[in-house]
Every structure is written in structure tokens, then in C-alpha cells.
Amino acid sequence: MLMIDHxxxxxxxxxxxxxxxxLFSGPFVFSDSGWQWWLHGSExxxxxxxxxxxxxxxxxxxxxxxxxxxxxxxFRLNIDPLxxxxxxxxxxxxxxxxxxxxxxxxxxxxxxxxxxxxxHNLFLDSHTPxxxxxxxxxxxxxxxxxxxxxxxxxxxxxxxxxxxxxQSTEQVDDRKGLINRLEALLRELYTHRICHLDLNAGHIMVxxxxxxxxxxxxxxxxxxxxxxxxxxxxxxxxxLMRDLGDPSQGVSGRHEQARNIFGNIAGEAVEAPRAQQIxxxxxxxxxxxxxxxRRLVMNASQKxxxxxxxxxRLLTDHxxxxxxxxxxxxxxxxxxSSPP
Numbered sequence: 001m002l003m004i005d006h007x008x009x010x011x012x013x014x015x016x017x018x019x020x021x022x023l024f025s026g027p028f029v030f031s032d033s034g035w036q037w038w039l040h041g042s043e044x045x046x047x048x049x050x051x052x053x054x055x056x057x058x059x060x061x062x063x064x065x066x067x068x069x070x071x072x073x074x075f076r077l078n079i080d081p082l083x084x085x086x087x088x089x090x091x092x093x094x095x096x097x098x099x100x101x102x103x104x105x106x107x108x109x110x111x112x113x114x115x116x117x118x119x120h121n122l123f124l125d126s127h128t129p130x131x132x133x134x135x136x137x138x139x140x141x142x143x144x145x146x147x148x149x150x151x152x153x154x155x156x157x158x159x160x161x162x163x164x165x166x167q168s169t170e171q172v173d174d175r176k177g178l179i180n181r182l183e184a185l186l187r188e189l190y191t192h193r194i195c196h197l198d199l200n201a202g203h204i205m206v207x208x209x210x211x212x213x214x215x216x217x218x219x220x221x222x223x224x225x226x227x228x229x230x231x232x233x234x235x236x237x238x239x240l241m242r243d244l245g246d247p248s249q250g251v252s253g254r255h256e257q258a259r260n261i262f263g264n265i266a267g268e269a270v271e272a273p274r275a276q277q278i279x280x281x282x283x284x285x286x287x288x289x290x291x292x293x294r295r296l297v298m299n300a301s302q303k304x305x306x307x308x309x310x311x312x313r314l315l316t317d318h319x320x321x322x323x324x325x326x327x328x329x330x331x332x333x334x335x336x337s338s339p340p
Contacts (some may be wrong), residue, residue: 017103114149163201195232238282
């Protein structure tokens with residue numbers, strides 16, 4: 001239960017997305033810092049007030065900076081009983097600021113704002129056991145639009161990224177255990193039609209207790225209610241096998257393991273030819289952010305997927321040029337000739 005008194009000011013809430021107005025309290029203004037705070041849960045107020053004090057120029061002893069890179073700061077908040085993680089996001093373009101105000105994520109209003117990530121975190125946490133608990137969203141508003149945002153959620157104390165755990169795990173049985181837990185996570189994403197567009201071994205957190213599910217973080221670039229969850233899962237599996245696979249295996253070794261995991265998640269559906277081709281390309285190529293995975297997973301018809309064009313786009317990345325001759329190209333079906 002929030003302990004906000006009646007004298008606490010409220011911030012701007014016009015034109016804000018429905019999920020903020022219905023699931024959060026606020027926005028509240030705690031000081032003259034210029035920030036307003038949307039609160040979600042009873043532990044949210046203490047964390048928000050701590051970050052508000054920092055924005056005023058204070059130096060709370062409970063606040064520990066974890067990183068400061070390209071205007072994106074991250075902090076650990078040592079608060080009992082729930083330590084928190086906070087990260088600050090700067091929005092430099094007008095389009096992104098409008099997207100943050102409206103809570104919209106698209107090509108025009110961009111995807112990299114805190115409102116979208118907050119919505120995705122809430123969706124993942126409410127539909128699967130693999131999300132992190134969201135506590136607050138802070139905003140600095142200038143000329144009616146947010147220009148900086150702070151996301152606050154639970155801090156996963158003692159958890160480590162999957163890639164780090166994988167490298168430190170040498171026993172075959174222990175690695176099989178990690179793969180089984182990874183399959184459980186990916187099965188949840190497949191079942192609930194979720195595609196994390198930036199899923200990698202650094203964005204999956206592993207707890208010390210093997211009975212606790214892995215968690216997914218950094219959910220700013222995500223699609224929910226995807227029309228083609230099979231393609232989304234192929235992208236997830238292929239990318240993770242590229243991250244975790246032994247370079248000496250080559251693409252064939254990564255692809256074989258990826259096929260097994262893919263089959264365990266989606267069953268007989270994985271035999272769809274285009275899903276298999278996407279899986280192979282995800283194992284073979286680096287898929288940069290410039291390539292629209294969103295179009296693939298939001299296309300309801302697999303037959304409509306132009307995989308030759310997708311592969312050609314992948315080849316524009318200089319990191320993929322050394323991979324010629326292309327294994328993936330050899331696996332693509334010949335394009336049907338046009339009737340005379």
C-alpha cells in the first residue's frame with residue numbers, strides 16, 4: 001500500500017497510455033527535481049524517492065552506480081526488503097519523445113523509449129514466470145514531452161547472465177541442465193506469442209537455484225501477440241546457439257543442436273520449411289538491428305516470407321561477408337519461375 005500523503009503533487013497524465021493510468025498510481029511529484037513518478041506496488045515509493053533525491057543532486061548512500069555509457073546510467077538501490085535496479089534512458093529525437101508520451105512503438109515513433117520497455121516488462125511478468133517485477137517509471141518532462149526516463153524494477157541479486165554461466169560450466173550434465181532450463185523459457189515465449197527482438201545470452205539471467213526459472217531482461221525491443229511464433233522461436237534459438245556454441249563446431253554443429261531444441265519446444269510444427277531456413281540463417285549469420293525481424297514475426301503467412309531478400313539484407317552486414325560461400329543460401333528452395 002502506498003503511503004502518499006494528500007499534499008504530494010501530481011504530474012501530467014494527459015495523452016498517456018491506458019496501462020499507465022490503470023496499473024500505476026500517479027504520476028507523483030516529490031520535489032523540485034523536475035521529475036514525476038508512476039508507482040506500481042507498495043515498494044515503489046521508497047525507490048522512486050531515492051532516485052528523485054539523486055536527480056536533485058543528492059548523493060544517497062543507498063545508491064550505487066553500476067554503469068554510465070552513452071548517456072545511459074544504471075544503478076543498484078540498496079533498499080530493504082527489496083533491492084532495486086534502475087536505469088536511465090535519454091531520448092534525443094522528437095519522435096521518440098512523442099512515442100514515450102503516447103506509449104506507442106512503431107517505425108515512426110521509434111522503439112527505444114522507457115514507456116515501451118515498461119509495458120513489455122509488465123506483459124512478460126504477468127504472462128510468464130520469466131519476467132522481472134516492475135516498480136516505477138520516472139520521467140523528466142520538457143515542453144509537455146518526456147525527454148528522460150528512469151525504469152525501476154527488482155534487482156536480481158546473485159543472478160548471472162546465461163553466457164557467463166555457460167562459459168564457467170564445463171560438465172556435460174550441467175550444460176544439459178542449462179539447456180533444459182533455457183528450453184523452458186523459450187517455450188513460454190513461444191506459447192504466449194512473444195518475440196524478444198534483442199534476445200541474446202547476456203539478456204537471460206540465471207539464478208543460483210536451478211528450480212527457479214531464468215529471467216529475461218532489457219525488453220525494450222519486443223513484439224507481443226506475434227502472428228508467427230514459430231519464426232520468432234527459430235530466431236531465438238538460432239541466435240542463442242550462435243552465442244553459446246563452440247566456434248570449432250561450425251554452423252553444422254550449431255544447427256544440429258538448434259534443431260533439437262527447436263523440436264523440443266514446438267514439436268512437429270518445426271518441420272515447416274521456412275522455419276527451418278530461418279533457424280539455419282540465425283545460426284549462420286549475425287542479424288543486426290538494421291534487419292527487421294519484426295516484419296518476419298508479424299507476417300501471418302510463412303509462404304509470404306521472402307527469405308532470399310532477407311538473406312540478401314543480412315549480407316549487407318560486413319561481419320557476414322567472411323561467411324561466403326553461404327551454407328544458408330544452398331538450403332533455400334529455388335524460386336518458382338513465372339508462368340509464360
